[in-house]
Amino acid sequence: MALAVKNWTAVVVSVVAVIVADVYIFTSSLSFSTKAIIFRAHFIFGIQVVLFFLSRYVWRRLGGIFDSHSEQLEKVKDDATTTARGLSRSGPLGVRTPCTVVWRIILFVYLICCHVSYLTNLYFIGTEPAFISMVTYICLGSFVHLITGMLIMGILGCIGRLLQLKRYNANSRRRLRTLAAMMYALSISFYGLYTAHKLPTVKHVRVPVKDLPPSLEGFRIVQLSDIHLGPTVGRSKVKDVVEITNQLQPDIVVLTGDLVDGSVDRLHKAAEPLQQLQTTFGKFYVTGNHEYYTGDVDNWMRYVETLGFTALDNANAKISHQWAPAEQICIAGTNDIDAERIGYKNHRMNLDQALAMCNPKYPTILLAHQPKAAKLALSSKHRVDLVLSGHTHGGQMFPLIIGAYLINPFFAGLYKYGPSSHVYVSMGTVYWGIPMRVFTTREISEIILTRM
Template sequence: MFLECVLTLMSIFVWKNLSSACQDKCQQASTLRLMWKLILILYMMLAHGSYTSNFLLNRTEPTYLGTISYLCLGAHMQMCTFLVIAKAVNFVIRLWKKRPLKDDHTAILAIVYVLSITSYGYYKVCEPPIVKNVTIPLKNLPHSLDGFTITLLSDIHIGPTVGKKQLEVAVEITNNLQSDIVVIDGDLVDGLVSQLRDAVQPLRNIRSKHGIFYVTGNHEYYTMDVENWMETIKELGVQVLHNTNVKVPADKADDNSLCFIGTDDIEADRIRYENHGMKLDTAIKGCSEEQRTILIAHQPKAAKIALQSINKIDLILCGHTHGGQMFPYIISSYLINPFYAGLYQHGDTFIYVSMGTYYWGFPMRIGTQHEITKITLVTV
């Protein structure tokens, strides 16, 4: 309801600025004016209906209607952003007592900009994820683990605009990397198991030497179907780390192994999801002081919580931010997250934040890139 209220305000703003575009030039063409207003209404109706796609249009593959609705939502965001900036520029021009842009010219520029930037953003998400290679030097890493590799997948968001074929592409890229382990760092799905069971089946084809591990993200909790998702993911051969840890390699002594710790997403704490929540003290129990510890936690805010705790963590793997996915969300994403994207160091602890394997909702990326990350641990 809150999001729809915000969208309504945006729609009113857009309507006031665009519904009368070129009215002076089209006074005699009432049919053209009517058609233009109908196009605006249809476009805004599709944008408003995008969230409904999460409930009604979740299929194994994205539907045309779901994709178009979310494209209209993304275009709506871009349109509002452009018009706000144009209004601000015109205000400054007036302060300098210069002639501002005419409303008709502003409207035409806005339409051209939105069509161009939306097409570009859609083109970017149609490309497969890039492989980002990251080398992390861990203090006191055993020499037997020098060169240990982790493939990090995050924010796949299977739902109304991401489907089985895209997951198959990600799995193929992952297998080609031949990493020691694979980590799925939350926000895998945006729907119920009953809707998306077939779409996640490619996960069973992931290959790694020492296993595949998964933790929840905030969007799993929005589905209200977390328990069923955990069982389904286990059936696909993926180990769920539900405030637990695992030793890797399992057949090695503690001083020659890593302890991978997985915690539930902190959104479970906020919405008080029963028997879920970030319980780091519980999750880390059993990890030896001789082991290097690697925490898998979806949100960078969880990384901050871990850093403020008494627990010693050598590496934290996160996702969630998408790098903002597109302007202007890049700004808010940077400001509200303690770690935005890429590699950070806090004392002896490293934090890596993925921009996401795919994207949420609107199939657009502007100024960001979806990625599959291959992390190589080296001894220092």
């Protein structure tokens, strides 16, 4: 009982510390470069707190799974004091064997890899992913699946107890559930790795647009989103994306945020292949929340322009054919909705500025990284016919899919809003951090505009 109280006290203190740090970061008058450092330290601390308690749980459940058990030791489980002491030392009561010692060393190294995964964002970012980054993030992904498997098996165990299924003794049932969770984690991790390293799927989406000029019927927009150049994504994946995109022969390419998870100095060579994207009318870019987390947003906006992109900093551009210059669509873009919350200089989502001078007689296509921003734009006074967003990754992998679905007004795919407006949310062209995708796919979206 005392141990449980201490654990919950530690959890509460850690959560309060994270909240206080969050408030301090976003309300202080510190320079943004300082805020960015504090924000990263705060984020790392939050992750480590969560991982600590989950790792402790895993260690207690898995540390003694290969112990040699006996009937005599099983009887000791009724002694609360002895049980607590046994669990605190080595998980389930049992006799340690050489196999157990080796297993605990492996488990310890595995848990350490999970803990250091995010630290590779600070020290191992370059043109291509470092080996240590890939290994630690794979461990972190499998850890998520392991916890999920243990939760599923725990639920099944509760159902079994309710149905009074007692084919095996309690320790045997516990061991079987733990082994089943480990098998689940291994199998789903391999599946996630395979899916994430496949080439992106091209999704062809036809969107009816009101007042679309005849000269722009069939206008093709290729949307790239959430590439996340960083510890596990590098230049080679960008080259694959560029090759597939060029085969589509797009009229324009739009990059809807979260291009990077690091500074221009470290990642400019990784992003360089984007210069080879070929379009008829141009390439357009808006920021995502992760660009702001790098603390290097302005440099990235300048750099993508050297790659041939137009950075839409709450701005817009008109597109029309030479033979029909009066018939146009307006391509607008906003800074990420989190820019103001983070406090990055004068950056914020400014719809009035982004849509200024867009002719309301003709369609407006808005680039806004987060679906929450899309909802704000569509419910505003401005004419917005189509919003292209990303951010959600479709949840990237189970069970994170559930959270992404619940907290975003638009989750993934095409949505109709009101009588004639639409939102398209990309699942992301690559992935963030963990190189796994489970029940989601990498995608390159080809948006084809048709007359309504």
